[in-house]
Amino acid sequence: MTELSTIFNIGLLQNTLRTATPVVLCALGCLMTDHVGMTNIGVEGMMLIGAFSAVMGSWVCSSWWMGLVFAITIGLLLGLFYGVFVIKFKSDEFIIGVALNTFAMGLTTFLLRTLTGQSGTFHAPEGNLSTLPRLSADWLNSIPILGDLLNNNTLLVYVSWILVLVCWLLIYHTPLGFWLRASGEHPQSLRSAGRSPEKMQYLASLICGMLSALAGAHLALGYLSTFSENMSNSRGYIAFACVIFGRANPPKVFLAALLFGFIDALGMRLQSVGISSALTSIFPYIGTVLMMVLVVWRTERRKKKLAQ
């Protein structure tokens, strides 16, 4: 039993939350483009560039909020870049996404080495980097478990929760949300209603760039306090999988990301009962594959029901 308590404890839940947050932010961006009918796998690269710009902003201006401003600005530019290629030039969204990811990897590595003269990991030359503040409320501490879980997280963790709600309201309960979805599902009818589907796609692309960059900012200034080459490490792809699994519905996507975080945290802890690390390190990916199988199975079943 003692072994069980070393695995299933408050640390597991905290770990779940920490691991899930960058994925949640990124997935919220990704689901926006999903609604307007764009398959954006470029979120991985957007996240990495976001992480880099956040660290550079924070370092140059010695303030974390300038880091966020940098990340958001660059994120919007990336969204615009993606949008211009996919919407205006009608390039293949998949190719552009892959190109963006490869480009991001090379660009951040190159810029890190030329701008700071460092490679691998960024180490602020004069002292510490300004990182995101941690928030906590005293009254929460009186509640067991919940207090430990909800308190003392970095700013963007709370922002991500609010954003889940905001995105959900935006997509399903505002006219703008209807137009967004219509531009993906039936652009012609949106056009006949006097709205431009392209504008909606641009909007989604911009939001996606911004949120993915925020995910990166969280990774670099909230989760860790450094930039490290390729630090997004496939989290963008996991976010993409969560969007598919949660059918692009923000609360469901949020749960999917939490599930991923949980699997990851659990996998690491299972090593302490003697399960090989080679096996536990692929748990998140096994989880992703199982999620996908479930999605296919559900859609098939729905189709059958409709046919009857």
Add this chain to the structure above:
Amino acid sequence: MKKIIALILSLVLCLSVMAPALADQPAGPSVAIVVAGTLGDRSFYDSANEGRLKLEADLGLTTTVIECAEDASKFENALVTAAENYDVVVAVGWQFWDALAGNAATPGVPVDFPETKFMFIDNGLDGIGDNLMSVIYAQNQGSYLTGYIAGKMSKTSKIGVVGGQDSDTINDFIAGYEAGAKYANADIAIEKRYTEDFEDPSKGKEAALAMYDAGCDIVFAVAGKTGEGVFEAAAEKNAYAIGVDSDQKYINPDVIICSMVKDVGKSLYNTIANMDENFKGGQIWCADMATGYIGVAYGTEDMPQQVSDELKAEVEVLAQKIVSGEIVVPSTLQ
């Protein structure tokens, strides 16, 4: 216009390929080091790179570094590219085993380039040819000392270690660390976690946080760049950590109490600077504690020192005993 640009570009390409051949020949051999990961780990690969820079600065050798970014598909090509253009090729990282050893269908890279001297850092491979020298390090001996320090300094009698991968070389560190800790404190509990990733600090941070939460107060990071996360976790939990390969204390002097040093750069420098004497082709050379390439470092004097002078003296005595063979440290290699 396009044709002209294409012409210029291809000219540039040709020239850059020929450049090493055109340059004036310096006194010593030209050296290429090929690292399996990326520079900037402030640990293993950076140590190798320091050795290279020193060769360039002291002896005026032409050198280069090629990074493979943990991409196994690049290993062989990187070695071949290096061998085509340089006299000495240093493969830094045990991951190069397959590319150097070859298989039934294709011989290893050293066989194809008999004129080029190869050094294989961190793995023992022989029987390929007289132009390949393997250097292995007795990291278990150095880790024994850091394990001893951790064992003596732990207040909770519980310490941890984060390994980058469940592999022989990494486990060699861990075996030494465990033995040293047990020698210091027979009742000590040692937790170990592998991140299966040398390049993701977040994973290192999570692994270390879980151990600190479980009551460990000192964690040894044996995971390259992933180890950066261990130091962050230590800072967050006001606990201690131990660095690896290079003297890493400067990264965070308040939490890193010492580092297990595996001086890849120095061994590389000394071998290449005196090729005729020190290059032992066809052999596996073990850099153990007696060679001075393995040890413990405590940063510089202006940094806060957590390890007491008495403990440092004890460590010195232990090191002597390891050199004299009085203490035999367990190993997972050989």
